[in-house]
Amino acid sequence: MFYFSQLQGKKIVSEKGHSMGVLRDLIFLAAEGAPIVTKLVVKKYSKIRMYAIADVVSINHFVVVKHEPQLVELAEDELFVDQNLLNKQIIDVLGSKIVRVNDVAIQNNANTYYIAGVDIGLRGIFRWLGMEPLLAPFYMFFGVAHKPHLLPWESIQPLELSQGQVKLKNKQDKLNAIRPEELADYLERTTIKNVHSIIDSLSKKTAAQVIGNLHISYQQALLRRFTPERAAEILELVQTDEAVDIMSTMNRQQKEDILKLLSAQKRKHIEELLRLSHTSIGKLIYPHVLTASYDDTVGTAIEKVKKSVIGTSFAHYVYICNEHEELIGVITLYDLFMHEPRTPLYEIMEPDVVVIYPKTSKEMVIQKMLRYKMYALPVVTEHHKIIGVVTFDDVTKDILEKL
Structure with a gap:
C-alpha cells in the first residue's frame, strides 16, 4: 500500500x-x-x-x-x-x-x-x-x-463527490448522531442536491434541527424541494420564527398547501407572523416568550419557566398577563428567583412595561432600548396582547446589514 x-x-x-x-x-x-x-x-x-x-x-x-x-x-x-x-x-x-x-x-x-x-x-x-x-x-x-x-473506505461517507451526486450507505443512524450544527455547517459547503439527499435520510427530529442551523438560503431552497407533507413535518418541529422566514419566499399556493397540514396552534402562530412580516419589525419578532398570570405565585411561575425554557433561545424576562391575556407587567428572571416561592407576581412585577408595536420603526425600537436600558422589548397588538419580543441584537444586525 x-x-x-x-x-x-x-x-x-x-x-x-x-x-x-x-x-x-x-x-x-x-x-x-x-x-x-x-x-x-x-x-x-x-x-x-x-x-x-x-x-x-x-x-x-x-x-x-x-x-x-x-x-x-x-x-x-x-x-x-x-x-x-x-x-x-x-x-x-x-x-x-x-x-x-x-x-x-x-x-x-x-x-x-x-x-x-x-x-x-x-x-x-x-x-x-x-x-x-x-x-x-x-x-x-x-x-x-x-x-x-x-x-477504510467503507467507514466514510463522501458528500462532495461528483457534482452533487451522493450515494448514501445504510448507516444513517450514524448521521443522526452527529451534532446538528456541525452537520449543518458542513452541508453549507456542498450543493443543495447533496443537502437534500442527506436531509431526506435523517430522522424528522434531526432533520429539523439541522435545517434550523442552515443558512436561510439553504432552508428556503430545501423546503421548496420538499412535498407539502414533508415540509409540514419539518416546519412543525422548527422554531416558529424560522418557519416564517422559510415560508416568506413561497408563493401563495405553496403556503396554503403546507399551512393546512400543520397543527392548529402552529398554523395560528405562523399565519400571525406572516401577516406581521410586512410591517417594519415583523420579521424580527421572536414569538417564543415566557408568560405567567398576574395571580401566579413565584413558585408557580418558576415551574412554568422550567417547562417553557426548553427550546426557547431567548429567556431574560417573564411577561405578566391578566385574565384577558393583556400584558400588564414584567419581571426579570433574576428578580423572580430572588423572591420567596409564595409571593404573588402582582406584588413584585414592574407594571410600567415599555412596549412596541408591529408598525414601530426600527430606529424607534433602538432608541427605546437605549433609553430604558432594555435588551429586548415586547411587541403587543392594539389590544395590548403580547405577540413576541424584538431583541437588541436582531434589530441592530438587521440595520447594519442594510447599510
Missing part, C-alpha cells in the same frame, strides 16, 4: 526510458465497494494528458508505463483524487463525526489499483511536507503507537 502524497509529482517514464511528464492526479470510479483507480493525469510542460491505469507497468522511484500508452478521456462517473477527495471534509459514519482527508491510501491487487481508505491523522499532513520521519521520535517519547489514522 502507498499514499497519493508519495505519488503526486513522480516522473512518468516509458518502458524505453522516455520522459512522459509528471503525475498530477489519479482518476477513480466511485462505484460500489472500493473505488477503482482508472486513469493517470500527467502534465508535460503545459499540456495535460490522461493515460489508462492499465498501461502502468510498475510504480517505484518512477511510474513506468508502456512505450505508447493509450490516451483516454474522463468518463461521466469518474472523479479526481486531488480535486474531489483530498482535503475535503467527509463523514466518518463509524465515529459519527466530520473529518478532513489529509491523504489517500492506494492498494494494488493483481495490477488493479483501488482506494483502500483515507488518512485523517497528523501523519497524513506531515507526509505531504516530507516530514513524516520527524514524528517517529515524538510518538516514541510519549509512548504513542506510530500508526497512520487510516479510515
Whole structure:
C-alpha cells in the first residue's frame, strides 16, 4: 500500500526510458465497494494528458508505463483524487463525526489499483511536507503507537463527490448522531442536491434541527424541494420564527398547501407572523416568550419557566398577563428567583412595561432600548396582547446589514 502524497509529482517514464511528464492526479470510479483507480493525469510542460491505469507497468522511484500508452478521456462517473477527495471534509459514519482527508491510501491487487481508505491523522499532513520521519521520535517519547489514522473506505461517507451526486450507505443512524450544527455547517459547503439527499435520510427530529442551523438560503431552497407533507413535518418541529422566514419566499399556493397540514396552534402562530412580516419589525419578532398570570405565585411561575425554557433561545424576562391575556407587567428572571416561592407576581412585577408595536420603526425600537436600558422589548397588538419580543441584537444586525 502507498499514499497519493508519495505519488503526486513522480516522473512518468516509458518502458524505453522516455520522459512522459509528471503525475498530477489519479482518476477513480466511485462505484460500489472500493473505488477503482482508472486513469493517470500527467502534465508535460503545459499540456495535460490522461493515460489508462492499465498501461502502468510498475510504480517505484518512477511510474513506468508502456512505450505508447493509450490516451483516454474522463468518463461521466469518474472523479479526481486531488480535486474531489483530498482535503475535503467527509463523514466518518463509524465515529459519527466530520473529518478532513489529509491523504489517500492506494492498494494494488493483481495490477488493479483501488482506494483502500483515507488518512485523517497528523501523519497524513506531515507526509505531504516530507516530514513524516520527524514524528517517529515524538510518538516514541510519549509512548504513542506510530500508526497512520487510516479510515477504510467503507467507514466514510463522501458528500462532495461528483457534482452533487451522493450515494448514501445504510448507516444513517450514524448521521443522526452527529451534532446538528456541525452537520449543518458542513452541508453549507456542498450543493443543495447533496443537502437534500442527506436531509431526506435523517430522522424528522434531526432533520429539523439541522435545517434550523442552515443558512436561510439553504432552508428556503430545501423546503421548496420538499412535498407539502414533508415540509409540514419539518416546519412543525422548527422554531416558529424560522418557519416564517422559510415560508416568506413561497408563493401563495405553496403556503396554503403546507399551512393546512400543520397543527392548529402552529398554523395560528405562523399565519400571525406572516401577516406581521410586512410591517417594519415583523420579521424580527421572536414569538417564543415566557408568560405567567398576574395571580401566579413565584413558585408557580418558576415551574412554568422550567417547562417553557426548553427550546426557547431567548429567556431574560417573564411577561405578566391578566385574565384577558393583556400584558400588564414584567419581571426579570433574576428578580423572580430572588423572591420567596409564595409571593404573588402582582406584588413584585414592574407594571410600567415599555412596549412596541408591529408598525414601530426600527430606529424607534433602538432608541427605546437605549433609553430604558432594555435588551429586548415586547411587541403587543392594539389590544395590548403580547405577540413576541424584538431583541437588541436582531434589530441592530438587521440595520447594519442594510447599510
